[in-house]
Amino acid sequence: MSSKKADPQVTIDLMERADLPEILAIERESFSSPWTPGMFAEELENKLAQCLVIRIISEGKSVIVAYIIFRLIADEAHLHNLAVKKEFKRQGLAQSLMETMKDIVMQVGICARTLEVRESNKEAISLYRKCGFVVKGRRPLYYTDTHEDALIMWADK
Helix, strand or coil: CCCCCCCCEEEEEECCHHHHHHHHHHHHHHCCCCCCHHHHHHHHHCCCEEEEEEEEEECCEEEEEEEEEEEEECCEEEEEEEEECHHHCCCCHHHHHHHHHHHHHHHCCCCEEEEEEECCCHHHHHHHHHCCCEEEEEEEEEECCCCEEEEEEEEEC
């Protein structure tokens, strides 16, 4: 009899309402002004929104470790929210979700992707640059909690 444990299974799945408690915990640890449960519920109901999670399944237990929400609007995709559980950061999960977003938008014939990011969020800006985004503008005082500017980033392809 072997005592070797099976490797965990990592999947990208559609977000479900039942996932919200885990997602809200990640949201609260990730952002100074976290989304409310109602904001997530609205995205789940919105036909333009794509809501995805990364699950790690190990020994019969499933844990959500990251999520992404973006909308397909006309001829562009707009990233609304992306977060990774603290203990799973720096493992390529956010980049995986960004690549999945790119694959989905290309499948429906969209090339342009956009997002806003806090000017001080150097880690996110670095990720977005790796994913082909460039700064194309600024929204002054965009974040109401800190009155910080948002950088507007775009990627085409």
